[in-house]
Amino acid sequence: MPCFERNRRAAPPAAHHKPLRANPGTILGKRCFVLDLDGTVYLGDRPIKGAVEFIRRAWGTCDFYFLSNNTSRGPAAYIKKLEGMGIPAEAGQLLSPTLPLVAYLRETGIERAYLVGNRDYGAALAEAMPELRLGPEDAQAVILAYDTELTYEKLRISAHLLQKPETVYLATHPDLVCPDPEGPLPDVGSFTALYEKAVGRLPERIFGKPDPAVLGPLPALYPHETMVIAGDRLSTDKKLADNAGIDFILVLSGEAKEEDLRGEERLPWRTVRDLGELAEDGV
Ligand SMILES: [Mg+2]
Numbered sequence: 160m161p162c163f164e165r166n167r168r169a170a171p172p173a174a175h176h177k178p179l180r181a182n183p184g185t186i187l188g189k190r191c192f193v194l195d196l197d198g199t200v201y202l203g204d205r206p207i208k209g210a211v212e213f214i215r216r217a218w219g220t221c222d223f224y225f226l227s228n229n230t231s232r233g234p235a236a237y238i239k240k241l242e243g244m245g246i247p248a249e250a251g252q253l254l255s256p257t258l259p260l261v262a263y264l265r266e267t268g269i270e271r272a273y274l275v276g277n278r279d280y281g282a283a284l285a286e287a288m289p290e291l292r293l294g295p296e297d298a299q300a301v302i303l304a305y306d307t308e309l310t311y312e313k314l315r316i317s318a319h320l321l322q323k324p325e326t327v328y329l330a331t332h333p334d335l336v337c338p339d340p341e342g343p344l345p346d347v348g349s350f351t352a353l354y355e356k357a358v359g360r361l362p363e364r365i366f367g368k369p370d371p372a373v374l375g376p377l378p379a380l381y382p383h384e385t386m387v388i389a390g391d392r393l394s395t396d397k398k399l400a401d402n403a404g405i406d407f408i409l410v411l412s413g414e415a416k417e418e419d420l421r422g423e424e425r426l427p428w429r430t431v432r433d434l435g436e437l438a439e440d441g442v
Contacts, residue, residue, distance in 0.1 A: 179251045180380055184220035187437065189406070191381040192217075193254070193374065195390030196227040196237070198413020199434065203340045206244045207412050209435015214246055216438065224377065226254040226388075228332035228367040228395060230276060230304035230347075233283030256331040256367035258375050260302070261288045263364060269299045269327060275317050275350070276304030276331075295320065300327035303354075303362065305337065305347050314353075321358045328360055332367030334395060338414060369398035378403060389434060391415055393423065401425055410434060 184190065194200055200210050214223060225237065225248055234253045241248040261284075264272070271292045274281050281293055284302075295316045306313065320326045330351055336343035355361055367373050368390075377386065387406045390396020391413025400407035406428035409415060417430060431437060 178222075178224070178376060178380060179249065180222055182220055182222050185385065186217050186221050188385065189221065189387040190385040191222050191224065191377060191387070193224045193226050193377065193386065193388045193405075194434070195368075195388075195392070195396050195413075196225055197229065197338050198391030199389055199396075199410050200225070200241070200246075201244065202413065203338070204240075205340075207433050207435075209433045209438070210410070210412065211244050211246065213434045213438050218246075222381075223248070224252050224254055226368065226373065226390075228256060228305075228334050228373075229337060230256055230280050230331040230367075231307045231337075232277070233279050233286075235283075236279065254373055254375060254377075256373060257284060257287050259366045259370065259372035260284075260329065260331060261291075262372070263329070263366070264288060264291060264300070267327070271297050272300040272302050272329075273298040273317060273320055274302045274304060275309065275313050276302065276306045277308050280304050280306075298326065300329055303328075303330040303347055303350055305331065305334075306350070309350075318354070318358055321354060321360055328354075328362045330362040330365045332395075333365045333369075334367075334392075368395040369402050371399060371403040373399070374403060378405075387428065393419055397423070397427065408434070408437075 201207055225241065227237065234250050237253055238248055238250065270290055273295045274284065274293050285291065285293065298320055301317050301320050321328055330347050333348050334346040335348035337346040351362055383405055387408055388396060388400040389408035389410055391410050393415050397407050397409065409427040409430045410433050411417060412433035420426060
């Protein structure tokens with residue numbers, strides 16, 4: 160029986176953000192692996208073979224968390240996708256901008272917001288914050304997510320709301336583009352450029368990587384030196400690790416090339432072809 164099945168955990172935690180902390184082991188001195196998804200674990204719908212094998216082999220030894228800025232889908236879609244690759248991730252192992260976004264909405268008393276986002280993400284947000292009313296009526300905030308169902312109607316409503324100075328303007332993450340096998344596609348950072356031209360505003364808060372708040376309670380649960388973040392993008396993944404003071408593994412299986420490190424103040428802890436190369440270190 161493969162080790163990932165032996166170590167499969169029984170029931171998902173009640174709350175999405177409640178982290179799992181089950182494995183006492185370490186690999187290369189690291190106990191908590193926070194992995195970016197696209198470009199690190201898979202490329203679009205194609206698993207990165209070495210990375211998936213490494214994760215499955217190490218599943219019962221270390222704790223894994225999966226971190227994506229992509230707010231075009233909810234946690235259920237990620238769980239299904241990872242499960243299809245033989246990685247039995249649970250909701251408590253998924254990190255996304257939703258956690259700090261909901262914390263911010265609650266802290267600031269925002270209960271009515273207009274979401275520029277997919278139906279799937281609207282459902283995920285409603286589940287994470289049941290008291291939030293999503294719609295244009297009396298909206299206190301506009302939340303910009305990665306809306307792959309964007310329509311001119313949504314642009315019209317949100318632009319009108321953002322022309323009222325009292326409307327709080329929030330964005331789930333800063334990425335300019337989303338990787339796609341046929342070439343990069345406009346993501347939230349490109350949408351904010353559109354609103355900047357149209358209504359002259361930039362978001363008051365941008366959640367997700369590289370803001371360390373996206374790590375939720377993890378830095379309080381693990382000693383920093385036992386944590387590591389792995390990803391393929393310098394501007395979000397590496398910057399998050401640098402901002403949080405956590406070691407970084409650059410994987411060359413996605414966006415960044417090794418030469419892109421020229422000019423970086425802090426070099427990665429490891430630079431690898433893909434996560435499978437860690438296995439060559441005797442894992
Ligand atoms: Mg990535």
